[in-house]
Amino acid sequence: MTPPGGSSSKVAARRWARALVDTLTDEEKARESAIIVSQLITHVYSREPRVIMLFAALPWEPNIDSLRGLLPNLTFAYPRVVGAGEMRCHAITSSSDLERGAFGLQEPKETCPTLAPHELDLVVVPGWAFTSDGARLGKGGGYYDRLLADVQGEGATIGVCFQCQLWDTVPIEDHDRAMDVVLTGSQNASEANGVVD
Numbered sequence: 001m002t003p004p005g006g007s008s009s010k011v012a013a014r015r016w017a018r019a020l021v022d023t024l025t026d027e028e029k030a031r032e033s034a035i036i037v038s039q040l041i042t043h044v045y046s047r048e049p050r051v052i053m054l055f056a057a058l059p060w061e062p063n064i065d066s067l068r069g070l071l072p073n074l075t076f077a078y079p080r081v082v083g084a085g086e087m088r089c090h091a092i093t094s095s096s097d098l099e100r101g102a103f104g105l106q107e108p109k110e111t112c113p114t115l116a117p118h119e120l121d122l123v124v125v126p127g128w129a130f131t132s133d134g135a136r137l138g139k140g141g142g143y144y145d146r147l148l149a150d151v152q153g154e155g156a157t158i159g160v161c162f163q164c165q166l167w168d169t170v171p172i173e174d175h176d177r178a179m180d181v182v183l184t185g186s187q188n189a190s191e192a193n194g195v196v197d
Contacts, residue, residue, distance in 0.1 A: 010171045013137055017128040020164040021060040032162050032185020033062040039183045040067055040124065043158065044074070049121030053077040053089055056098060056106035061126045062160050062185065065095075077115050080107040085142045089115040117150035123157050125179060129170045130159045134178035137170040148177040158183060 024032075044052070052074055057063040068076050079087040081102035090108030092098065101107030125144055129137040136159050138144055148157055159179035163186045 010137060010140065013171055014128045014140065017137065017165055018060060021162060024162060024164065029062070029162065033057075033064060034066075035185050036062045036160050036183050037064050037067050037070070040064065040158070040160075041070060043181065043183070044071060044122070047122065049074065051075045051077060051091075051115065051120050052122045052124065053079065053115075053120050054124050055079060055126050057126070058105070062162060064124060064160060077120065078106075078108045079143070079147065080110070081105070081143065085146055087143045087147050089117065089120060089147070091115055117147055118152050120151055121153065121156065123148065123151055125157060125159050127159055127161060127165070129165045129167050130161050130179065130182045130184075131167055131170055132182060134159065134180060134182060135170050135172050136176060136179055137172075138176070142175065145175055145177045154180065156180060160184070 052067075052071075054064055054067065054076055055061070056065065056078060075091055077089040077091050078098065080090055082088045090097075090110075090112035091114075092108050092112055097108055097112050098106040099109050125136065125148070127136045127138050127144075136144075151157060157177070157179045159182045161182070161184055163184045166182065166184045166186075
């Protein structure tokens with residue numbers, strides 16, 4: 001799938017991505033989210049991380065919160081917006097550690113333990129669209145790009161999206177961080193090296 005008018009405008013591509021996701025029913029989103037969670041579990045077992053950063057989903061993003069309950073022995077972190085283009089990671093133990101924050105997002109309370117990016121073994125990242133080789137169309141603030149610059153380890157970043165958000169190309173710039181793996185709501189997992197499991 002290729003965005004209309006090519007891949008030159010991030011604003012137009014985000015608008016198109018939102019329109020595509022808006023065609024999905026709640027049931028379709030829930031089904032695809034469950035597939036993504038299943039794929040994440042498989043990925044976790046193959047990598048054996050100790051600390052995973054998730055995100056609290058907005059209506060147009062896959063809901064992967066159930067992963068916490070399925071992997072209770074791991075430490076989970078969520079991002080908290082702390083300034084323009086800047087996020088900080090905080091460990092949480094339950095949903096009660098989350099509160100409504102910037103942009104209407106559910107974020108960790110400021111009192112939750114802070115984790116440095118290099119302490120994250122695995123980071124699960126939302127986006128408006130991805131390609132199978134890991135290119136990501138983000139929300140436009142550069143928050144994840146800055147955070148991921150300090151995340152270490154091969155295979156440490158996983159982009160997740162609904163199947164309609166996996167495109168042939170997305171507009172990118174030099175500072176945009178590519179994902180190591182992209183998981184969608186289909187049964188296939190797209191590795192950034194082009195291999196499809």
